Amino acid sequence: MGDRADSPHISVLWAGSLVRYQNRLVWLESSLKQMVENYFEDITTVFRDRSILEIDYVVDQTRIIGRDEELKALAQSLHAATKGNTPSNCLIYGKPGTGKSLSAKFISRQLTETAESNGHSVGTAYIDCSECKSETDTIISIGQKLNDPDLSGVTIPDTGLSTAKYYKRLWTILNERYDTGIVILDEIDRLSDVDSVLMKLSRAGESRKIPDSSLGIIGISNKPRFHTQLNERTKSSLNERRHVFPAYTADQLIEILEARKDAFKPETVNEDVIPRTAAVSAREYGDARKAVDIFRYTGEIANRNESEVVKSAYVSEAVERAERDEIIEVISTLPYHSTLVLQSAAALAVDKQGSNDVVTTRETYSLYEQKCSMEETSPVSERRVRDLLDEAEFLEILQRTKRSAGKSHGSYTVIEFIDQPDKVLQACKSIESTG
DNA sequence: AATCCACTGGAAACCTAGGGCC
């Protein structure tokens, strides 16, 4: 034990140097704080709560701005379900951003609550058909959303069963759990076997597959002529009511944007920003989603310019950015070879801008083959490329028209871009660079 | 009105991957 550190003399010395050392540390720390710039402290932001400008944010749980008439009409079609009876099937049409999905979700929630207070159970399944394109996938999703294995006694595995078995399990779930099931099929036109799905769902009740339950379908599409694609038997068994959602007016857009103004700090949004954003959006699209996007971008531009207020001068740049992001969003969902094909077609279109020359499938394919050899990937067949172009046409990136060159020259297809081809080209490249 | 031909798009089949059921 007689350790040196135990001797009182040395302990005092140690303690003294320790105190000096600690003081020195404190001094160092405080001077460091003065020297190191805190990059977060200097950021000026006009936002108070940006999440209010996310499209899914629900501003008001009790209503949807500008859609009172449409909600009333939907309620009319569905009201039978509040008393445990079979509701009418509905098809909702309207351009993007006209509040179709929001309204369908809103009304089905209200329906569930009202039915519950009447002592009836309603189950709702919201399906985004752009994410489950096949019939089986759709039925799986519906089943999984409505199911509770403890109550129904069945499970819905992700794969492995035949389509017929998935249907059977869905009927069991409906019988065991609900008086009424509501299936919302958003972007229903993306569904490849739409006739088969609608036919089986709409006939489930009459064919006594679900004797203890009933089923209502709400289809949502932005293609006004969607129902003409359905075959006659589907149409007659669906027997749907159609609801058309008009584009928002400038006044309604103003109201929508005003309701989200709290996303910004008080007094940061100049008076003319909202009317200008609403006017631009109403003139070109009547699309609330885009209007909200543009509104958010004006704030981001203000931040980037280190401005403490959002000025109406930022609106046109915000519009451009919204358009660019929209193209990028669409293209980024496409498979790799699809972007190569689009890039080829867009490059040709840019090249030929201003001339009378047109872009054809054949030329696009040749350029695409060259691109593939540069990228060291093997090209898909020309037939497959026609399908990829078909998909791009469906997504409204481009449109095609068939022409004939006459006797001994055959026919060909002309590809034209709906937006400026250089924007498509830029979008493809930006996706490529981000991986 | 008949002709001609490059191109289109439907159909079938193939392949791989993933998974449940008995």
Place this chain on the structure above:
DNA sequence: GGCCCTAGGTTTCCAGTGGATT
């Protein structure tokens, strides 16, 4: 473990088409 199921991407094949020209 063997048999069953489906999705989704792809290739191969080929009948049909459009419209300027003859």
